[in-house]
Amino acid sequence: QEARKVPSRIVFYETSMSSxxxxxxxxxxxxxxxxxxxxxxxxxxPQIDLQTxxxxxxxxxxxxxxxxxxxxxxxxxxxxxxxxxxxxxxGQWVLETACRQxxxxxxAGLPPIKVAVNLSLGQLFQQDLVEMIQSVLEETDLDPKxxxxxxxxxMTINIDHITMILHQLKALGVTIAVDDFGTGYSSLSYLKxxxxxxxxxxxxFVQKIQSDPTDKALVDxxxxxxKHLRLKVVAEGIEEVxxxxxxxxxxxxxxxxxxxxxxxxxxxxxDNYQALQDNAQTILEALHTQC
Ligand code: C2E
Ligand code: MG
Ligand code: MG
Ligand code: MG
Numbered sequence: 001q002e003a004r005k006v007p008s009r010i011v012f013y014e015t016s017m018s019s020x021x022x023x024x025x026x027x028x029x030x031x032x033x034x035x036x037x038x039x040x041x042x043x044x045x046p047q048i049d050l051q052t053x054x055x056x057x058x059x060x061x062x063x064x065x066x067x068x069x070x071x072x073x074x075x076x077x078x079x080x081x082x083x084x085x086x087x088x089x090x091g092q093w094v095l096e097t098a099c100r101q102x103x104x105x106x107x108a109g110l111p112p113i114k115v116a117v118n119l120s121l122g123q124l125f126q127q128d129l130v131e132m133i134q135s136v137l138e139e140t141d142l143d144p145k146x147x148x149x150x151x152x153x154x155m156t157i158n159i160d161h162i163t164m165i166l167h168q169l170k171a172l173g174v175t176i177a178v179d180d181f182g183t184g185y186s187s188l189s190y191l192k193x194x195x196x197x198x199x200x201x202x203x204x205f206v207q208k209i210q211s212d213p214t215d216k217a218l219v220d221x222x223x224x225x226x227k228h229l230r231l232k233v234v235a236e237g238i239e240e241v242x243x244x245x246x247x248x249x250x251x252x253x254x255x256x257x258x259x260x261x262x263x264x265x266x267x268x269x270x271d272n273y274q275a276l277q278d279n280a281q282t283i284l285e286a287l288h289t290q291c
Contacts, residue, residue: 028084030066031077035093039065042097043263044115046276047234047256050248053281055273057114057148059256060098061263062090078120087120092132094118099140099147101266110273116148116177121155130168137172144173148198151176153184163193170195177234182218191229199226203237206257209246216246223250245287259283 034040044058064072081087098115105113123129137144149169155162166176177198182205201222208215219235226233235247238257247255260280269276 024080027072027077028080028086031064031081031084031086031090034064034066035089037067039067040090040093041065042094042101042266044098044101044266044269045256045263046261046269046280047116047254048260048280049254050252050284053277053284054111055113055277055280056111057116057254058269059116059150059263060094060101060118062094082120082122085122087122088126091120091123092136095133096136096140099136099142102146103140103142105266105270108270110270112146114146114148114175116150118150118179121152121157124151124155124162124165129165130172133169133174134172137174145175147174148177149174150179150200151194152179153181153186153190156184156186156190159190159193163195166194166196177232180236182222196231198232198234201233201235201252203257206235206237206243206247207239209243210240219246220250223252227251241283241287244283245290248284248287 041063043061043063045061046055047057047059048054049056062074062078064074064077066072078087081090095117098117102113102115126132133147133149136142137147151162151166170176175197176195177200178194178196179200180202181199183202199222201219205215205218205222209219210216223233225231232254233252234254234256235252236256238244238247238255238259240259243257244255244259260283261276264272
């Protein structure tokens with residue numbers, strides 16, 4: 001057995017252990033330096049208001065440009081960041097970066113844009129989370145109504161604690177969205193306790209609207225539930241006009257997906273803001289003339 005030393009922990013492994021695990025250990029070690037080495041950056045995916053075709057909000061999505069491995073997907077490194085605790089500094093950095101960016105767009109003359117930032121479960125247990133977010137809002141001079149925090153149903157693990165934290169966050173003036181709604185295998189009763197503003201319909205449901213009657217029924221149910229609970233809805237992962245058509249007919253308010261735009265570099269978004277909106281309006285007008 002060999003011992004390999006990584007900062008703050010010793011990991012023992014056998015040569016028989018899968019290379020997946022070794023790869024994970026290496027990535028975790030590299031991730032510890034990624035922030036300091038400026039290897040992380042944030043992209044922003046437009047969310048389209050279906051009434052107007054306007055981009056009223058964006059979702060901030062972190063990216064890792066690894067020096068030798070190239071781009072590493074957040075689907076791969078976020079779980080590693082969560083398990084190792086590195087999500088705490090990364091999460092704070094993403095939040096600061098996103099708030100500063102929105103302020104900068106405002107100063108560049110863009111219409112007001114709200115930014116949605118993903119929170120991990122570990123961050124909800126971070127001692128100073130509320131103070132940290134408050135000071136980021138103060139330092140960036142961002143009106144809290146332009147910040148939305150995305151949580152997931154994994155956070156129903158400790159309803160009392162999370163309810164308390166979410167109320168403190170709401171008191172700052174930010175809004176809360178439930179990401180990947182319907183995929184968390186949790187009871188829906190948290191909707192009574194958590195002060196939630198928005199549900200994000202998971203991409204897996206949206207993408208099977210056409211092919212799977214169950215997914216279609218789930219989308220209908222989420223839209224109708226949101227209406228009754230007076231929650232906003234964002235549908236994620238719209239790639240096809242047929243999916244959009246269904247969501248428009250169901251009075252969904254906002255959509256996010258490759259049909260309109262991939263996540264974008266902030267400069268690109270700024271320079272092409274009008275073109276992105278024109279494109280969205282063209283797609284929406286084509287729907288209306290069809291009907
Ligand atoms: P998410 O929060 O559900 O983000 C939406 C994901 O769906 C993004 O993947 C986005 O690029 C992708 N997406 C959007 N529209 C489409 C579409 O039309 N088709 C397809 N195939 N995909 C679409 P991404 O950027 O790879 O992020 C994956 C996940 O990583 C995120 O899922 C989120 O859970 C996590 N993540 C990303 N950035 C952060 C962060 O800053 N903090 C935390 N805690 N998690 C993050
Ligand atoms: Mg999200
Ligand atoms: Mg997510
Ligand atoms: Mg999602």
